[in-house]
Amino acid sequence: MDFLTLLQVLDSTIRLATPLLLACLAGLFSERAGIFDIGLEGKMLAAAFFSAAIAAVTGSVWLGLLAGIAASLALSAIHGLASITFRGNQLISGVAINFLASGLTVLVAQDWFGQGGRTPSLIGAGRWPDITLPFAETLRPVPILGPIYAELISGHSILVYTALLMVPVTWWVLFRTRFGLRLRAVGEAPEAVDTAGVSVIGLRFAAVAICGLLCGLAGSYLATGLQAGFVREMTAGRGYIALAALIFAKWRPWHALGACTLFGLLQAVALRYQNIDLGGITIPVQVMDALPYILTVVILAGFVGKAIPPRAGGEPYVKER
Amino acid sequence: MDKMPAWADAILVPLISLLLAAILSAGVILAIGENPIEAFRLMVDGALMRSTGWGYTLYYATNFIFTGLAVAVAFHARLFNIGGEGQATVGGLGVALVCLYLPWPHWSLALVAACIGAAAFGALWALIPAYLQAKRGSHIVITTIMFNFIAAALLNYVLVNLLRPAGQMDPATEVFPPATHLPTFQDMFATADNPLFRGAPANVTFFLALIACVAVWVLIWRTRLGYEIRAQGHSESAARYAGISPTRIIVVAMLISGGLAGLMSVNTTMGEAERLVLNATEGAGFIGIAVALMGRNHPFGVFLAAILFGFLYQGGAELALWTNIPRELIVVIQALVILFTGALDNMVRMPLERLFSRRRAA
Amino acid sequence: MTDTAPAIELKGISKAFGPVQANKDISIRVMPGTIHGIIGENGAGKSTLMSILYGFYRADAGEIFVGGRKTEIPDSQAAIAAGIGMVFQHFKLVQNFTVLENVILGAEDGRLLRPSLAKARAALKSLAEEYELAVDPDALVETLSVGHQQRVEILKALYRQADILILDEPTGVLTPAEADHLFRILDNLRAEGKTIILITHKLREIMEITDTVSVMRRGEMTATVKTAETSPQELAELMVGRKVLLRVDKAPAQVGETLLKIENLRHVDEKGVERLRGISLDLRAGEVLGIAGVAGNGQSELLQVLGGCAEAEGTVTLRGATLPLSGAGSDGRARRAAGIGHVPEDRQHEGLIMPCTAWENSVFGYHRDPAWQKGLIMDQAAIRADAAGKIERFDVRPPNPNLAAKNFSGGNQQKIVLAREIERNPDVLLIGQPTRGVDIGAIEFIHQEIIRLRDQGKAILLVSVELDEIFALSDRIAVMFDGRIMGIRDPDATDQRELGLMMAGITDDPKVALAI
Amino acid sequence: DPALIYDLGGKFDKSFNEAAYNGAQRWADETGGSFKDIELQSEAQREQALRRFAEAGFNPVITTGFSMSTPIANVAADYPDTKFVTIDGYVDPAEHPNVKSILFAEHQGSYLVGMLAAMASESGTISFVGGMDIPLIRKFACGYAQGAKAVNPDITIIANMTGTTPAAWNDPVKGSELTKAQISQGSDVVFAAAGGTGLGVLQTAADEDILSIGVDSNQNYLHPGKVLTSMLKRVDVAVEESMAAGADLETGVFALDLSGNGVGYALDDNNADLVSDEMETAVEEAKASIIAGDIDVHDYTSDDSCPALTF
């Protein structure tokens, strides 16, 4: 593999990892606060649709982003209502949200645009432009570092940089602020938070809302950054992969960056190298397709070991039995 | 002890939840400019008022019973098996191999062998995640999700490269020999002047599903193994105290779970398609999660929930057939049913409990 | 009578959990600068009452006055603002946070952690000096002993400047030395004018430190008396509503052959810490061998290893036959088959499956016995009949085998476990903390059962952190410290002071002292 | 009235099923007739929809997608008075006289667009993005490669499939990444035969300023000036004609190829500047040769092999 190919694979990795990273950090906030969320997929999907739909109608990607976040927040509110207020089963609520998003997006899309659950293709200001970082062209001739800067680091949409920035921000919020301390505590021992005079419900709703916000960014990136419009089921299981990455990262922000990058890399490699020929034996495309999943299992079994989730995760906080 | 009578919890709560889901669904139908009452009438008419409708409803229900039971059994051991989809997919491979490569004199023998094949392949597909969970602590939720993707790739490879008859376009096997065709409800119940269940895919596998319900009930609540599975599910430290090996229970429970999921493919592959097609499971593995959770992991609850989802599937198909309502409406209705009966049930239960305790106090 | 307002006054407090009426129309006054004791049977409603005062639960009816002023306490925030602090029976700590983080949680200054942590560090230092409450502020709570965790809870309350401190069964998990230390702290606090409410099951403590004492029974407040004007006997009767024996009647032991021989037992736990460092003990028929020690010195692991819940190295023989300590045949099932019964320390997480019925729990561990099988399925009728018998003999209340284990009170849960293990008639019975959190009435019964078993010639290994209990039941007492046996004493030839020193790792025996 | 059953991809896929819908709509507009249609949502529904329509008296019942052939074979005998049409599917006419099978020579159409791609390419590398890896899609790829090599024997052809599950028809993100990867390997013309995934391919090609080729329907309008051409598969014509024939439909197996304009390539205002006269002449010559039988375009599905391309 020559240097340029490597750069392109890594470039592709960044693009593929971004929605994963945003969703993974979304899940991180929620699960750190003790609310399991397998509805990441649904929230991303809803956000993808509404951001594309509103961007298509208004021609503004920013309005689209707001709409996407609003849609994702609405689903978060349902999840919060079910799992925090009414102490329902968080897994079921997540499953329901995935179904809801999968059905509603197409239903609404069909009702609004009549294009078979698709939005019209976005043009111009309806999409996130790629940002060229300063001096990208000037520096390009510099050997090694030049192309890395110009090709790999520069030239992504603002959401990519936002996602990357969210990693230290998440770390800082969780480990350096009062809110973060309380949020982590409520995922470990809600009764400790409660007896310390802090509202468990308020904290958990805040966490779920942040989760909605980040899923909104992820969806918006999918439909209006990576793509120029929405198609049905366009998240294609990324919510689940993000969940896998979250466990892989053991619920830590920097590890999440690593895990999502790894998954992005595996996908990028699988995309580029199909049917590898190994001295006469061709590896069938199906193997390459399944490779990210196989490797996930291998990595989990071989290197990660037991991942211990936040102790109060998945359990509603009940004072009176 | 309890805050309200058991019957209210078991019947009233789900009924009111369903009603709420129905009301919201009606709102959605109104919002897309259709008539909800007419839609509901069409669904009931198509799914429940004709024998053929029942034939479809029960066909779908059969799938959901198997995948629901699969999730439920694993759940009793506190294992969340999201891999029903993959296990059923691979189970289908077992059915196909049995039906295609062994000569069968009669369908009943073929059925027994196909069940063994399906269950064995499904169990095998669950074995690796189970082993990794037991021995390496790899999170079973992730590994089973990954195995769903891997199963799809595997089936694709096998169908495209190995089992597809030369020249056939469809990535599917050839049609199974006639001796393996299972009797459908039509074969069983239709008479010359009363063509019951005409063309419907419901077949003997439905009765297998009923047997599976009873078997799972006996297993969980009547056998030693079930007792140990429940003990392990409730408290691993208690299980260790009693000399129950966690590894053994995890592996055995997942094998049973995977086997049950695999059995679903007998219905779709041998009973309906009579050949192995690419996406025979069609998300039934995921519906199984909802079915199990709604059915409170009890075989009877799973049975009822499976019938409900079968009705939704078939009613939705009829709806799409005769109206302009997109098929996704059914997905939305399913979502609302899952949400209200499974996750928001306390929203209904809490006021009811207050009502009952006030009545008792009075 | 002075005219100072009571620090706390509760009027007509009632609280129901579903059909369970935990508190019925309770009124109580606590004067400032005093220690007020509350006693009562399990489930009498003591914790509930205090949780209401602390804003954890909301009362169905009633009023709260703090310092003479009527105060609404809808949540813990309000209680803290009113100057109330509480140390719960089950600690409310975040296990994987540091001490410092736990202390500031909810009482941070400002949005950023750094200044809060610095301030708390300084405050903890001065509190530690003032009240002898030293804890490493950077230690993770999960690495602390129970006694230290309790200190963290007290520090939390003091850091929030509580004037009124509620302690719910604080000594249940402490060694005598730790309890003494705690009482010194409480004394200091009282001297400073703080008000303390102390819930305990131990009459000795009530007599030792409180100024007044209230007795609760079945959700009602039955009496409030001045400690100086009452006696343990009177309090016990007020609690249970009948006369109780406060000491165990037992004949001298008829000791027989050695049944269980333990040699050089070693065990390393999951975290790689060596928990047992070469234990050797002989257990003889017809005796109770008590193991005394501060919680966390290997007693739990000793029980776990002998009961087949954990693997170890060394030799253990039962009547001369070697028991495998790892691999096949080293699990709980094999131990039971060999004739070793085991009443685990933690009945809720080990001894019982809480959501399952009493009859199902009555064969737990023995569920593979042929007697309970009918072909491929379990013989429910036989098990139920057997369970009903056990429930009757052990006076489990309510006597309903179909009730889930979680619906029995703690004492009755313990009886279910004891009935199961004792009725099997094992040669050797391992018993851990048989009366932890159990009230006086049930303790009496449980102690009688243990002695009855001993008198039948069985060998009993008793682990308890209650020195009183060890003294009352044991024929020999072994003291454990840091995974070793510090020495074995005759209960009649030793006293609490000597044992307390040994439990702290201090010994005159040069051989042992060298090994440490 | 006639009835139309779309395959799982759905009515508005901007290519295959949508072409069927357009044909039906055109027939309805021209004749004032009406038709019934349904989008399938599950495998078991295939037979159900066929039976329900047949029982309700719809005739003919037209289906799209090869997956319908087996269900039609199962039900056809039960409704001898109903005519069934399977587009892309094959049902033995000897066994089922009331079934019409319509097959397309996709390899021939692909051959022509392959020629155009090779002529338009400046880099000497062109590419193909398929949807799910099934023989039908390989048939497209194989014809495309053969056509390209006919123009430039040294041309490099990169062929990628999006996936192995049905989700591969609807993953534009992956389509986009595949395209980017192909571009970085030098490709400057990409042919997408991938359903909804293809939209991502066309979009990315337009964004990255290379040429793309649409499929099934005329997709030139999606990115005017950026889509070189579209490989047409006249499903619309097949549906329209079947509907027009009504109950008198002629049954049997029909192969629609270049000669009957069953397949072809799209030329309109949107791509007029992209296809030069020489290119058009060359393609038209090849078309004539294929029709005349002088050029034999290899059909992948005939023997599951492709001389021009390895997968």
Ligand SMILES: Nc1ncnc2c1ncn2[C@@H]1O[C@H](COP(=O)(O)OP(=O)(O)OP(=O)(O)O)[C@@H](O)[C@H]1O
């Ligand atoms: N969480 C609960 N849910 C339902 N019922 C309960 C619950 N806790 C206790 N009970 C019931 O309330 C009764 C009273 O419980 P309580 O704890 O007061 O028992 P008790 O009489 O004090 O027994 P003991 O002295 O053995 O602790 C119990 O017998 C039990 O059946």
Ligand SMILES: Nc1ncnc2c1ncn2[C@@H]1O[C@H](COP(=O)(O)OP(=O)(O)OP(=O)(O)O)[C@@H](O)[C@H]1O
């Ligand atoms: N959160 C709860 N939900 C339901 N019932 C409860 C709850 N907490 C306590 N109870 C019930 O209320 C009654 C009083 O319990 P409480 O914990 O106040 O007793 P206690 O006097 O502190 O007993 P112990 O000595 O065992 O600590 C018991 O019957 C108990 O089972």
Ligand SMILES: [Mg+2]
């Ligand atoms: Mg109690």
Ligand SMILES: [Mg+2]
């Ligand atoms: Mg208490």
